Amino acid sequence: MRGQPSLCEVLTPLNLAEALALLAAHPEARPLAGGTDLMVPFAAGRLPDRLFLNLWDLEELRGIVVTDGEVTLGALTLFREIAAHPLLQREFPNLVRSAMVTGALAIQSRGSLGGNIANGSPAADTPPSLLAYGAELELTSLRGSRWVPYADFHTGYKRSLLAPDELITRIRLSRMGEGGFHYFRKVGTRQAQAIAKVSLAAWARVADGRIQDLRLALGSVAPMPIRAKGTERILQGQAIRNLPLDAALAALQADISPIDDLRSSAAFRRKVAGNLLVDMLRGLAPT
Amino acid sequence: MNDYAHIGRSVLRREGRAKLTGAALFTDDLKIEGLLHGTTVRSRVPRGRIMGIHFEEGFPWEEFIIVTAQDIPGKNVVAHLIQEQPCLADGVINHAEEPILLLAHPDPERVQDARERVRVDVEPLPPVLSIEDSLRCDPVIWGEDNIFKTILITKGDPERARAKGHLQLEATYYTGAQEHVYIEPNAIIGEATPDGVLVRGSMQCPYYVHHALHELFQLPLDKVRAAQVETGGAFGGKEDYPSMLACHAALLSWKAGGRPVKIVYDREEDMACTTKRHPSRTRIRSAFAADGTLLSLDVEFLLDGGAYMTLSPVVLSRGALHASGPYRCPDLRIHARALATNTPPHGAFRGFGAPQSLFAIERHMDEAAHRLGLDPAELRRKNLLRTGDAMATGQIMRDEVDLIALMDRALAEIRYAEKRASYPVLNAGDEPVKRGVGFSVFMHGGGFTGSGETMLHSVAALEGTADGQVRVLAASTEMGQGANTVFTQVAAEALQAPLDLIVVATPDTGVVPNSGPTVASRTTQVVGKLIQDAALAMRKTLLDAGYLQDGDVAAAIRAYVAQHGTLRTESQYQKPDFVQWDDTTYRGDAYATYAWACYAADLRIDLVTYETQVADFVTVQEVGRVLNPTLAAGQIEGGVAQGIGWGLNEEVIWRQGSMANHQMSNYLIATAVDLPRIRVFFEERPYAYGPGGAKGIGELPMDGPAPALLNAVQHALQITPRQVPMTPEVLMDLVEGA
Amino acid sequence: MTTQKILLKLTVNGEARQALVHPMSRLLDVIREDFCLTGTKEGCGEGECGACSVILDGSLVNACLVPAIQAQGSTMRTVEGLAGVDLSPLQQAFLHHGGAQCGFCTPGMLVAGTYLLETDAVQDEDRAREGLSGNLCRCTGYVKIVDALLAAREGRP
Known part of the structure; x- marks a missing residue:
């Protein structure tokens, strides 16, 4: 253990209003949810923060609310809760699957959706699913709250729209009914507890033999989780019996910008991202 | 059909209950009064010259025990096969992560903080980082040619036989390093005073540690003791490295006037600094007849040994001796070399070259x-x-x-x-x-x-106690593989006694004879045989003395010890008669x-x-x-x-x-x-x-x-x-x- | 220059315990150092190996990833709390099947296995393996651990 708990202070608000006030007064405080991301660099002595804002007790940030048109998840919704939710299983299976492959059970018991987003890792498992479902985020500070499209949230490697005095408070998904096409696949060398080398999530609606709607998102192939908008444009409106595969693959290569790192190579990520797209389209348009 | 009472049966693991309840105490679990926590400052470059060591100003260094190479009372060496690997780098750096300086403090958080405040200035030198660079002697970093050891095994004339082949095939194979990932990282506690040095910890081979401490401190053998604590997996990874750790903990304790010092590696340090399986390159040139008969084999086997020789020659030997596989081949040549590179020394790992x-x-x-x-x-x-x-x-x-x-x-x-x-x-x-x-x-x-077993002269002993138990005395350690249980079965079988009579003593060089290291698939086969023989000898002693008429072994032992004071039998390794081996020609068994x-x-x-x-x-x-x-x-x-x-x-x-x-x-x-x-x-x-x-x-x-x-x-x-x-x-x- | 400690109160294996600790101390260190329950092990310090698995307020967690302050007022079970007078059925099955070798991953395996059995998550071998995938073992190849878990579920030794 190389972290130094004796130098660290923790602010523990009992409700959201108190949390926002503390954060406004101490914008340097690092919000701490379930700890599954932050405790790793902390224990390794690689986390510079000395002041933490403990969100764990904020009941306002928990719970999944379903209305006719939307599902709203509190930022502290745990992966385990997502995995077990019947409506999410039916209507947002990619999110459920990505929650179920985020670490193993002990991680899913503490890790939260809001924490996963705020941590900003390009390799995080749930962001591609959220992007494919067109999620929106509620960002809240003493100044008020605002909803932003999740697709706009990440602005670079570990950078985002979140202001120092803001917290992610809710995640909203529009219900698209059943019957859409859902695809999620994570590639991580190992079959469990792996950090993604490439992941791809897609949601599509096919009508009259054509792709009517398509959202395609990837992890671990750019400085942040990304929508593959160029690829989406190529495929949008195309007949599923005659998809422009080569053009789509070329567009995908332009959408992504993977690097070599400890876990894989840029070449592998490019090739496998393409393979996943082909695999996805094979599912969308079975021969 | 099993004619045995204990052998061949799935006797339950002897220490199983303790391991299942959390009661089993591993090194980091021991509570020790006055304990200091030790840590290691290491090289960040693979090769270079140490130009200076700087301690951050304004930091209370007086609270810390600090050890450098200059503090070593005896020889600055971690003794393995030869004495070449320094315990702490002195002037030159030969591999990344090489230990340079040691720190200890009562507060584990403080000692980790202090480690980051020591700066070692190193003038880098060009390193050798691959088998290929080492072969090219670009540059020479060990001896005259970077070669730790060469082995040549020849039979017949592989070149001539090759010419007759219907198929001639040549290919080169590569294997990577492998980390042991025993779930318990390395951990050692050292206590060193002029009266004696005691080291306890996670280890496979207490007598290797004993030997290293003896050379480091230049103390008489009986002033040095190494004892194993419950060990959370090893797989070869705790064969030679614990000697290094033991030397470090003992040096810090020595400097601290004998206060106990514990060094526990975290996973990052354990993975980065300790030994791994040797990377290898093997080129095979073969020839086969049209019907598939193997005619000729020419194997060039190369191991990356890392920066110091440590155990590489013996790893090489086992690799070379298995290089032709389980095949008949009348004409062959196996040319094996272990090479130096500027990486942490590669070491034992289950299989050991094979x-x-x-x-x-x-x-x-x-x-x-x-x-x-x-x-x-x-x-x-x-x-x-x-x-x-x-x-x-x-x-x-x-x-x-x-x-x-x-x-x-x-x-x-x-x-x-x-x-x-x-x-x-x-x-x-x-x-x-x-x-x-x-x-x-x-x-x-x-x-x-080869002649390794003969040269070890391994000894194991059995001791009867006053309360009628039998203690198995061997330096072979339990590290999960089941040595405790198998030794118990073997001893009980030979004594014709119930299992509960047998207690396997903690491998502590102050208590047990040297039955050799816990390596090389030898624990059951070789040490188990010594225990069987010692147990048969004990049974004979009891029979000859007339104590075993009714077959109650416990009662017989109690009576014998009451009468004679002690009951101890030993057995020393005797090679099977047929075994003949020539280390110079690599011919024989x-x-x-x-x-x-x-x-x-x-x-x-x-x-x-x-x-x-x-x-x-x-x-x-x-x-x-x-x-x-x-x-x-x-x-x-x-x-x-x-x-x-x-x-x-x-x-x-x-x-x-x-x-x-x-x-x-x-x-x-x-x-x-x-x-x-x-x-x-x-x-x-x-x-x-x-x-x-x-x-x-x-x-x-x-x-x-x-x-x-x-x-x-x-x-x-x-x-x-x-x-x-x-x-x-x-x-x-x-x-x-x- | 060091910061204020907090009085951490927990129910551990049915017993009220408390300790004065820094809020960002890891629950793992509190368990081992302050409560002297050394059955819970540190194998990696990054939530990968599961050797520090404990059940915290009914959830399976890695104690190395929980800051002490987040355990305030919680109820916790560690490996030391699994056995009564006798070994638990799962512990007995581990002993019988040879599920423990070196014993270092074993406490975490048993805690995770207990959690899986209590949440009825061991319907078959695949589910058992999935449930244990957060607990790494380097000795066994998992066969005997999985066998022990399945046996315990079926009430076999």
């Missing part, structure tokens, strides 16, 4: 079969050793083992013939998941190589006996992700008599899991001579969902010189998986993989390049 050379020959045999248009099983049927055949060193195979039958049993279990025919048809379709089946045949020599096996793998390879899943894995092995079926199967299953990891996913990524992926999140060992239900079958043929007929078993399962897996990959994809780990990235290159 997995590397066996990988090469077992892949090569499949390639040859493919080129000859023969099924790999047919090729092996022609060439497998039979009882009475001569092996590479001229050793006559005495074991009465039918290797062809062993192979056929494994192939039948995995339904080889059927899958060999059906998978190519299946694979011709569009499905991205391809199937393949493959296997390997191999052996593993039990005990030390390399090992007294071998365990033999055939492993077969059925794979699922996904060409979307290039991931390989093992769908089924069959192991058939001949290991003499199985003393404890549950423990033996556990050894095989665990070894296979490590072998599959080495073959597929466990990749050490080197950057400037240092392991860059030194976290469990970046160096991936298998989880429960990554492995199939490994299937274990034993053929039992009692070995006359082993206790109850047993042979060594611990390392065998590491040897077979990697070549079996890659042979199955060749079957599935019609490619020729020649390196492990065959990660998805490597497989992608092979598939896309094909």
